[in-house]
Amino acid sequence: MEFDASKHKCTIIVDQDLPPGLAINAASVIGISFGKTVTNLVGPDMHSMDNVNYPGVIYAPLPVLLSTGEHIQNLLAIAEQDEQIYTMPFSALAQSCKTYDEYGERISSVTSQHIELVAIGIIGPKKTINKLTGNLPLFK
Secondary structure, three states, X not given: OEOOXXXXXXXXXXXXOOOHHHHHHHHHHHHHHHHHXXXXXXXXXXXXXXXXXXXXXXXXXXXXXXXXXXXXXXXHHHHHOOOOOEEEEEEHHHHHOOOHHHHHHHHOOOOHHHOOEEEEEEEEEHHHHXXXXXXXXEOO
């Protein structure tokens, strides 16, 4: 996907029942994965007057919202039906693994319907994302 801040909105929705540390972890992982996979999401590096480098940041706000685990699953199902929405699901299974190899082994041994989501990142047309997430509270 190629991000255009004038057309697109991105957000992360985390399970409201996660403890704060796990919620922050889920949002962080999704943010990093977005930065790796979404073209033009992160801007160029900037420099202060004294030439200190400040790495590029996201071109648009990235609200982190709260929802139920069930609603997160529903958002994924809805988003998968819309070609204009890019999703980044994050599972409880991923959070339970100690290594990436363990994650690969465990996730490849189950079907998606048996994978509990604890967060999801979504990017798409502003109006569509607002419609899907406009009623969700901000993570505080």
